[in-house]
Amino acid sequence: MPATELDTELAAERTHLESSRAALRRMRDRAESLFATGDKVAGDSYTAEQLGRHMARRVKELADDPDTPLFFGRLDIEESAYHVGRRHVTDDAGEPMVLDWRAPLSRSFYRASVRDPQGVSTRRRFGFVKGELTSFEDEHLDRGEELGTSSRILTAEIERPRVGPMRDIVATIQPEQDELVRADLADSICVQGAPGTGKTAVGLHRAAYLLYLHRERLRKSKVLIVGPNTAFLSYISTVLPTLGEVEVQQSTLDDLVDRAPVRGGDSVAATAIKHDVRMAEVLSRSLWARIAEPTEPIMVSDGSYRWRIDIEPLRRIVDEARREGLPYAVGRDRVRARVVGLLQRQSEYRTGNSPSDSWLRRMSRIAPVTEFLERCWPAVTPESLVVALLTDPSTAGDLLTGAEQEAIRWVRPPRTVKSAKFSPADLLLLDEAAGLLERETSFGHVVVDEAQDLSPMQARAIARRSEHGSITLLGDLAQGTAPWATTDWRDILVHLGKPDAAVVPLTVGFRVPEVVVALANRLLPALGVNVPEAVSLRRDGDLAVIGVAEPADLDQRTVTEVTDALAHEGSVAVIAADPAVQRLRDRLDAAGIEHATPGDVDSGARVTVVPATVVKGLEYDHVVVHEPADIVAAEPKGLNRLYVVLTRAVTRLSVLHSKPLPEPLTLS
Numbered sequence: 001m002p003a004t005e006l007d008t009e010l011a012a013e014r015t016h017l018e019s020s021r022a023a024l025r026r027m028r029d030r031a032e033s034l035f036a037t038g039d040k041v042a043g044d045s046y047t048a049e050q051l052g053r054h055m056a057r058r059v060k061e062l063a064d065d066p067d068t069p070l071f072f073g074r075l076d077i078e079e080s081a082y083h084v085g086r087r088h089v090t091d092d093a094g095e096p097m098v099l100d101w102r103a104p105l106s107r108s109f110y111r112a113s114v115r116d117p118q119g120v121s122t123r124r125r126f127g128f129v130k131g132e133l134t135s136f137e138d139e140h141l142d143r144g145e146e147l148g149t150s151s152r153i154l155t156a157e158i159e160r161p162r163v164g165p166m167r168d169i170v171a172t173i174q175p176e177q178d179e180l181v182r183a184d185l186a187d188s189i190c191v192q193g194a195p196g197t198g199k200t201a202v203g204l205h206r207a208a209y210l211l212y213l214h215r216e217r218l219r220k221s222k223v224l225i226v227g228p229n230t231a232f233l234s235y236i237s238t239v240l241p242t243l244g245e246v247e248v249q250q251s252t253l254d255d256l257v258d259r260a261p262v263r264g265g266d267s268v269a270a271t272a273i274k275h276d277v278r279m280a281e282v283l284s285r286s287l288w289a290r291i292a293e294p295t296e297p298i299m300v301s302d303g304s305y306r307w308r309i310d311i312e313p314l315r316r317i318v319d320e321a322r323r324e325g326l327p328y329a330v331g332r333d334r335v336r337a338r339v340v341g342l343l344q345r346q347s348e349y350r351t352g353n354s355p356s357d358s359w360l361r362r363m364s365r366i367a368p369v370t371e372f373l374e375r376c377w378p379a380v381t382p383e384s385l386v387v388a389l390l391t392d393p394s395t396a397g398d399l400l401t402g403a404e405q406e407a408i409r410w411v412r413p414p415r416t417v418k419s420a421k422f423s424p425a426d427l428l429l430l431d432e433a434a435g436l437l438e439r440e441t442s443f444g445h446v447v448v449d450e451a452q453d454l455s456p457m458q459a460r461a462i463a464r465r466s467e468h469g470s471i472t473l474l475g476d477l478a479q480g481t482a483p484w485a486t487t488d489w490r491d492i493l494v495h496l497g498k499p500d501a502a503v504v505p506l507t508v509g510f511r512v513p514e515v516v517v518a519l520a521n522r523l524l525p526a527l528g529v530n531v532p533e534a535v536s537l538r539r540d541g542d543l544a545v546i547g548v549a550e551p552a553d554l555d556q557r558t559v560t561e562v563t564d565a566l567a568h569e570g571s572v573a574v575i576a577a578d579p580a581v582q583r584l585r586d587r588l589d590a591a592g593i594e595h596a597t598p599g600d601v602d603s604g605a606r607v608t609v610v611p612a613t614v615v616k617g618l619e620y621d622h623v624v625v626h627e628p629a630d631i632v633a634a635e636p637k638g639l640n641r642l643y644v645v646l647t648r649a650v651t652r653l654s655v656l657h658s659k660p661l662p663e664p665l666t667l668s
């Protein structure tokens with residue numbers, strides 16, 4: 001395109017941007033004035049509140065962030081041009097000025113190709129600098145032109161320095177990612193992706209897409225995002241709000257099951273047993289074993305009347321309720337209701353009247369009925385069930401070996417259920433027990449990130465919350481660091497209750513430069529998992545492996561490396577085995593270098609010191625790894641941990657060591 005023509009086009013696009021911004025402002029003003037008058041037009045206070053909430057959300061959704069471009073692409077289809085952006089913008093007549101990226105038509109922005117142009121003659125991508133439209137890039141699909149991953153704008157987006165929390169990728173979603181983002185709500189999928197292939201990004205955009213397409217349904221049933229720790233959740237916390245989605249629940253696994261305060265701990269062996277799927281059966285058996293055959297009739301004195309229910313009908317009631325396969329507490333309520341029903345029938349027969357509600361209530365609480373229930377279908381709480389099991393694990397019978405029973409046995413059982421000191425793993429048992437007693441409410445859709453680390457019991461906790469919904473499972477088997485981390489996705493999918501979910505690979509890496517990927521990939525054969533290697537889109541990037549002769553100099557050398565890194569743009573992370581973290585923080589303090597903790601996304605500090613155990617899912621421009629041998633030695637799956645650590649760098653990786661490097665790394 002000649003320079004003058006280019007200028008004219010650019011000017012026209014800027015004008016469209018300005019008028020779209022003005023239109024969005026008007027949409028927001030209208031929403032605000034409706035918000036202000038909402039309580040006057042609503043008939044009652046409940047409607048007013050509902051309307052108020054809806055309008056408040058609408059006003060929020062329509063907020064314009066001057067630093068975020070309102071549109072990032074354009075599709076020319078037949079004679080019309082459609083701008084594609086983060087949300088719909090319409091003019092005063094309701095005509096679209098910007099299409100939401102999730103709208104059906106926008107799909108072609110991500111998927112149209114020369115082979116399958118989908119009616120698109122030209123696809124245009126816009127380049128922005130701080131919300132200012134500065135350039136564009138055209139692909140004339142009708143003339144066989146296609147840029148794919150060589151798009152300059154895509155490259156710039158991938159290579160931009162990282163600061164602060166994660167950003168959305170709406171402008172540059174790739175076709176294979178888009179296919180996952182736009183999968184049907186009914187489809188559960190599992191994404192196996194090497195580090196930096198955009199799994200987290202895909203999961204978050206899929207949540208936003210589903211909310212757009214099934215707004216009413218998912219507003220009721222809700223969407224849940226599960227991440228490994230709070231540092232990770234704060235890192236991703238701003239992505240959905242920038243996409244206009246403010247109503248998604250985000251939780252760590254621990255928070256999902258926090259029914260009781262954690263006041264105790266476990267041995268490594270006990271933890272492993274409590275995460276084992278056999279515990280589900282152990283709990284189930286010990287719960288249902290509490291049901292006993294009725295051996296006495298129920299006799300009730302009711303004023304001048306005497307009611308009696310014989311053993312046989314009571315047996316039938318208990319057997320029938322068992323066969324119905326209901327959760328335990330629901331079954332108990334049903335037994336009580338049926339017993340009261342029999343009393344009611346006797347009363348009706350004898351008195352000729354229907355008993356009142358208060359009579360029914362009295363009968364359901366009357367001592368003979370309650371005593372029968374306590375004998376045959378006793379009241380149980382999750383806490384009482386777990387406390388009983390850990391006090392006397394022999395109730396597990398042949399499901400656990402004698403040694404396993406001893407490993408989970410409480411040395412000092414609590415005197416009361418209330419005073420029990422539960423460990424983090426006990427919370428999973430409590431959650432399982434609660435699921436046996438009552439049904440969990442199911443979310444409409446659950447996204448689980450870093451899912452390779454789910455234990456069977458954790459997977460079951462999620463299964464209970466997605467029984468009637470679908471899931472997006474994201475992970476990388478090579479990054480599995482939990483003792484129970486699986487080497488086969490099917491295992492987890494079975495525990496999640498979605499055994500038939502498709503496992504889809506993502507292999508194009510957007511984060512880690514080629515040289516760094518090559519180093520990390522040396523570890524792959526030693527990790528015992530069968531996963532495709534990542535192909536990096538990034539040809540830039542540096543790698544330095546620095547041996548420090550004197551161990552006592554390593555910390556200081558790390559500080560020097562950080563100082564050098566600060567001469568470049570972007571974020572810097574020091575990643576070390578957990579015990580070294582405080583020492584390194586003190587060193588940085590002494591050197592006057594401001595630094596933050598992971599998860600503190602509001603901190604202005606460019607340097608973060610990150611314990612190796614919480615670095616999953618995070619990324620930094622320059623990563624300084626401190627003593628890989630210590631990171632590996634710190635835990636049984638230390639090599640997997642090192643693989644995670646080495647794949648956090650966006651542009652530069654410095655590996656500092658005074659001990660020999662772990663063996664697989666030295667092989668070339």
Ligand SMILES: Nc1ncnc2c1ncn2[C@@H]1O[C@H](COP(=O)(O)OP(=O)(O)OP(=O)(O)O)[C@@H](O)[C@H]1O
Nearest residue numbers: 169172173174195196197198199200201510511617
């Ligand atoms: N299509 C894309 N366009 C631009 N950037 C992208 C794209 N896909 C992913 N990225 C960027 O690549 C980086 C890695 O993405 P993300 O964190 O989602 O990967 P991941 O597969 O979850 O990685 P890990 O396994 O290490 O947790 C992020 O900065 C993300 O914004």
